[in-house]
Amino acid sequence: MFHKEGHKIIVITLLIVVGGYLLTDSFIEITWLKTIIMLALLVFLILILQFFRNPKRHTQLNDGQVISPVDGKVVVIEEVFEKEYFKEKRLQVSVFMSPINVHVTRYPIGGNVVFSKYHPGKYLVAWHPKASEENERTTVVVENKTYGKVLHRQIAGALAKRIVNYAKVGDNAVQGGESGFIKFGSRVDLYLPLDTKIKVALNQKVKGGESIIAEINE
Structure with a gap:
């Protein structure tokens, strides 16, 4: 589950990552460079998704x-x-x-x-x-x-x-x-x-x- 504050940023990041992947695959022929760029895009996406995660928490209510x-x-x-x-x-x-x-x-x-x-x-x-x-x-x-x-x-x-x-x-x-x-x-x-x-x-x-x-x- 992702927090609502991150929805827009996540969508923009996905577009950047997909666009970067397509451009890299189309215009870069050096295999090792292509691999590095694609891995960097994947890491970037994972970091954004991790930052905006919103895990459920089990709070034990206690006014004291x-x-x-x-x-x-x-x-x-x-x-x-x-x-x-x-x-x-x-x-x-x-x-x-x-x-x-x-x-x-x-x-x-x-x-x-x-x-x-x-x-x-x-x-x-x-x-x-x-x-x-x-x-x-x-x-x-x-x-x-x-x-x-x-x-x-x-x-x-x-x-x-x-x-x-x-x-x-x-x-x-x-x-x-x-x-x-x-x-x-x-x-x-x-x-x-x-x-x-x-x-x-x-x-x-x-x-x-x-x-x-x-x-x-x-």
Whole structure:
């Protein structure tokens, strides 16, 4: 299954690959060169198909837990001052996505969308310290009665040139449901209450919609 955000790109890629194959077969007579070009076209197609794949995820709904919004690797776990919405200290957990990861963004908790805002910006590499403040990004805050408010921020990277955000204020967010999509490499930051119990470690690989990032510290 492929994500709807990739349908147009997949069709264009297929046309390019088929056209490239026909031109190569018709005008290039050197066997080894023809083979290399055709293999390159095939690899290009596979990469595009892989990037826009949208596998089903089995989310265990739990209002007391925060699940990973994306696939990737945990690159930040630290206490920071969140400037945009909370304007107070929060625990930040950041997940970096490489171009080969699934890039669907999912709601980390269920509840009501109370804030959603898009910010145009730069395209610094996603792990740059200032990426969360200067890059193109969207900020979404979801609230439920059990966990309170959780902010997740999609951040474009050096390759990502478009962030898609489906969240609108007033929406009913379903934990693990699609919140958006980021095209070609990026990261997502989570901002959690200070008394949250973190369930992941630095450099741990996580799966969007399934891996538990944090839970209420009882």
